[in-house]
Amino acid sequence: MKKFLLHLVLLAVVSLGAFNVLGADASTAKSAPTTEQRLDDIEAYINNAARATDGKAMSKIGGAGPGHNGWMMTSTALVLFMTLPGLALFYGGLVRRKNVLSVIAQCLGLAGVVTVIWVVCGYSLSFGNANPYCGGLKHAMFNGVDGAPNIAYGAWVSHNIFAIYQMMFAIITPALIVGAIAERMKFSAVLLFCALWMFAVYFPAAHAIWGDGGWMNGVWNPTASVKAIDFAGGIVVHITSGWSALALCLILKPRFGYGKQPMPPHSLVLCAIGTGMLWVGWYGFNAGSAVAADSIAANAFVTTTLSAAVGSFVWAMIEYIKKGKPSVLGFCSGAIGGLATITPACGFVEPKHALLIGAFAGAATYLACTTLKSRFGYDDTLDTFGVHAIGGTLGTILAGVFATSAANPNLDLNLKSLLGNGLWIEQLKAVSIWIAWSVLATVIIAKLVDKLVGLRVNEETEMVGLDLAEHGEEGYND
Amino acid sequence: MKKIEAIIKPFKLADVKDALQEIGIEGMTVSEVKGFGRQKGHTEIYRGSEYTVDFLPKNKLELVVSADKVDIAIAAIIKAAKTGKIGDGKIFVTNIEQAIRIRTEEKGEEAV
Numbered sequence: 035m036k037k038f039l040l041h042l043v044l045l046a047v048v049s050l051g052a053f054n055v056l057g058a059d060a061s062t063a064k065s066a067p068t069t070e071q072r073l074d075d076i077e078a079y080i081n082n083a084a085r086a087t088d089g090k091a092m093s094k095i096g097g098a099g100p101g102h103n104g105w106m107m108t109s110t111a112l113v114l115f116m117t118l119p120g121l122a123l124f125y126g127g128l129v130r131r132k133n134v135l136s137v138i139a140q141c142l143g144l145a146g147v148v149t150v151i152w153v154v155c156g157y158s159l160s161f162g163n164a165n166p167y168c169g170g171l172k173h174a175m176f177n178g179v180d181g182a183p184n185i186a187y188g189a190w191v192s193h194n195i196f197a198i199y200q201m202m203f204a205i206i207t208p209a210l211i212v213g214a215i216a217e218r219m220k221f222s223a224v225l226l227f228c229a230l231w232m233f234a235v236y237f238p239a240a241h242a243i244w245g246d247g248g249w250m251n252g253v254w255n256p257t258a259s260v261k262a263i264d265f266a267g268g269i270v271v272h273i274t275s276g277w278s279a280l281a282l283c284l285i286l287k288p289r290f291g292y293g294k295q296p297m298p299p300h301s302l303v304l305c306a307i308g309t310g311m312l313w314v315g316w317y318g319f320n321a322g323s324a325v326a327a328d329s330i331a332a333n334a335f336v337t338t339t340l341s342a343a344v345g346s347f348v349w350a351m352i353e354y355i356k357k358g359k360p361s362v363l364g365f366c367s368g369a370i371g372g373l374a375t376i377t378p379a380c381g382f383v384e385p386k387h388a389l390l391i392g393a394f395a396g397a398a399t400y401l402a403c404t405t406l407k408s409r410f411g412y413d414d415t416l417d418t419f420g421v422h423a424i425g426g427t428l429g430t431i432l433a434g435v436f437a438t439s440a441a442n443p444n445l446d447l448n449l450k451s452l453l454g455n456g457l458w459i460e461q462l463k464a465v466s467i468w469i470a471w472s473v474l475a476t477v478i479i480a481k482l483v484d485k486l487v488g489l490r491v492n493e494e495t496e497m498v499g500l501d502l503a504e505h506g507e508e509g510y511n512d
Numbered sequence: 513m514k515k516i517e518a519i520i521k522p523f524k525l526a527d528v529k530d531a532l533q534e535i536g537i538e539g540m541t542v543s544e545v546k547g548f549g550r551q552k553g554h555t556e557i558y559r560g561s562e563y564t565v566d567f568l569p570k571n572k573l574e575l576v577v578s579a580d581k582v583d584i585a586i587a588a589i590i591k592a593a594k595t596g597k598i599g600d601g602k603i604f605v606t607n608i609e610q611a612i613r614i615r616t617e618e619k620g621e622e623a624v
Contacts (some may be wrong), residue, residue: 296563298556353557363558404560417559 067091082326084189098183099190105327106191106199112318113202117141117209120315124308124370125213126509127301128416132499133217134300134509140212140224145205147229152201156232160240161187161200166249166259169241173197186246188325196325200240203319207236207271213416214279217297218289220491221504227282227483234475235278239270239468250464252457256448262464263437263449263457265334266323268378268430269464274472276423280414281476286489288413290496302362309366313342316373320380333441334380338373341380341392345372348396364400367421371399374425379433382445387436391429398428430465434458513608513624514582518573519545520593520601525571531592532575535584539624540575551599570601576608578621 067075067087072094074086079099087093122141126134148156155174163186164170173179176197184193208228215224242250243264252261264270289297299305320338324331349368350360375395376388383391403420414420434457439445445453452460483489490496495503502508520528525542532540546567553566577585586603594600613623 297561298558298563357557359557361557367559408560420559 064090064092067094079190082188082190082324082328084185088185097181098192098195102188102190102326102328103192103195105331106188106195106322106325109318109322110195110199110202112315113199113206113322114145114315116312116315116319117202117206118145120308120311121206121209122308123304124312124366125216125416127304127306127308128213128299129216130297130499131300131509132501134304134501135505135507136221136500137212137216139221139505140216141209143221143225144209144212144228147225148205148208148232149201151229151232152197152204156204156237157197157200159233159237160204161197161245162241163246166247166255166257167238167242169237169245191325199322199325203267203271204232204236204240207267207275208232210271210275210418210422211279211282213418214283214414215286216415217500218415218490218496219286220488221500222487223483223489226487227479227489230479230482231278231475234479235274235472236270238471239274243270243464252449252452252460253444253447258448260463260467261449261452261457261460262430263382263433263445263461264378264430264464265381265433266320266377268374268426268433269468272374272377272422272426273430273465273468276419276421276426277469277472278476279418280412280423281473282480283414283419284412285477285480285484288411289415290493292413293411299363302366306362306366309369313369313373316342316377320373320377324381330381330442330444333384336385337380337383337388337391337441338376340385340388341372341376341395342369343372344389344392345369345375345396345399348393349400352397352400367399367403367417368396371395371421371425374422375399375429375432377426378430379436382433382437382442384436384438384441387432391432391436394428394432395425399424427465427469431458431461434461513576513611513621514579515574515576515606515608516582516585516589517604517606518589518593518601519547519570519603520573520589521595521599522569522571524593524595525573527592528573528589531588532585535581535588537575537577537581537585537588540573542574543572545570545572549599549602568599576611576624578624 071087071091075093075095078084078086079095082102085093118141122138125137129137153176155171158171158173159169162169162172179193179197181192181194183189183191184196187196208231212224242248243262245251247255249258250260250262251258252263316338317335321331321335324334346365346369349371350364353364354360372392372395376391379391399421402424403417407414407420437445437453437457439453449457480489491500491503546569548566548568551568553564553568556563556565582605589603611623612619
């Protein structure tokens with residue numbers, strides 16, 4: 035037995051050595067860089083441009099660039115912070131006491147499910163480059179996803195950090211849907227629905243709009259059939275989740291007693307804390323979407339701030355004028371509305387237009403959550419549709435109107451002729467396609483999940499509260 | 513012996529307690545209660561959904577005093593709790609049959 039182990043160790047050492055030799059062979063095939071090339075490499079790092087030595091000479095800078103990588107690791111953590119605990123608290127505060135843990139559990143549960151799917155094949159399906167419609171399985175099990183940059187997405191950022199950064203988006207997107215169906219959907223149904231939904235909606239959308247060679251990747255793919263722009267997820271995150279949320283809450287029907295019994299938020303304090311966390315996390319979401327710590331990221335940081343602040347203020351001021359009292363929930367909702375709306379536009383528009391986008395966002399999401407909702411009587415429990423679908427849709431179209439290469443020079447690569455000249459029509463095409471697909475896919479998956487595990491808890495469970503019935507615990511024991 | 517129950521605005525509790533102590537009242541029981549009278553409730557609005565909250569928070573004081581102190585106690589409560597606005601509260605007086613101090617087993621007025 036001992037001898038066998040020794041052989042095994044020897045074999046491992048020899049084979050590792052062989053790989054090393056092969057590796058060395060491959061790198062010595064390139065010549066040593068000239069001083070000029072080495073200088074160009076440093077400039078490229080500072081400007082977040084493609085490595086000057088790529089394909090020409092050996093680079094003296096191994097792996098990713100520290101500054102860009104550092105910002106992306108920070109951004110990755112910030113985007114996770116948006117879901118856990120940001121969104122969990124924002125939603126948790128808005129439900130009744132008896133359901134506070136159920137929404138937190140749904141956020142935590144989705145983080146687990148999506149993480150596993152993402153590593154197994156989700157990342158590859160989204161960001162592989164098999165064809166314009168599907169990423170393929172090249173990076174399944176994170177194969178080939180390591181510390182070296184993937185130049186299709188970021189010249190100076192580690193591929194594995196990019197993959198985990200994108201995973202945080204994949205986690206928060208289905209978690210947003212939870213808001214529309216809170217207080218009545220089974221935990222098992224939430225997990226199953228979202229797992230299937232990722233394959234049907236999220237991965238195809240992420241690949242189409244952000245993927246290398248994606249069919250709607252207007253910024254980077256010269257042969258994209260729809261030349262859409264979506265900087266940080268107006269379509270990929272907010273439109274897909276928001277419109278699916280509307281379809282799902284209509285299928286699920288309203289909560290028992292909706293419109294007859296009062297169902298006020300149980301803690302606006304939790305909601306306000308969650309809002310602050312979402313806002314802070316959104317800097318990673320939006321500015322991080324530059325996949326570098328460059329001037330495009332800086333611009334996105336500024337526009338994000340402006341839209342959130344104006345959206346928050348406008349919503350509360352409309353209340354002040356109409357009802358005489360500006361509410362904390364109004365400030366919070368308007369901030370999230372402003373953030374969702376600037377998301378697709380943040381890296382493409384200038385600050386002055388971010389102010390306008392924020393104002394439109396505050397007014398539009400206010401009208402959607404108050405007038406539209408009461409007029410049609412659907413029970414979008416925590417206004418996922420009113421805030422995210424309306425904000426994301428509006429922002430995506432406005433991004434087409436206001437996008438300028440002054441804010442983002444990359445727009446000149448493939449979209450120069452469309453800027454200020456019909457780009458918004460391309461946006462409208464992309465928006466319509468993803469709304470239609472999100473709704474259709476949601477209807478089919480919901481029917482399937484209803485057959486398999488049932489969508490709703492029974493009336494008694496709903497009355498007792500999901501915390502005790504589904505999770506065996508209560509949020510507050512005093 | 514009489515029991516005085518006074519339902520007052522919560523922010524007047526400290527004033528009422530001080531006023532009662534000044535006239536020599538040695539004990540009372542206070543609880544936080546909810547209810548409505550002529551003041552009715554108020555409306556809360558969350559993202560456009562309006563809810564009427566019927567029950568407003570009040571404080572209820574209970575004190576048992578000898579019959580000769582009832583009138584000055586009531587006068588002290590009214591003086592301290594009155595704002596003149598709707599919702600100031602109410603005072604109820606009832607007869608008490610017996611009172612016992614548990615520690616000493618004293619009975620009647622000795623015990624209050």
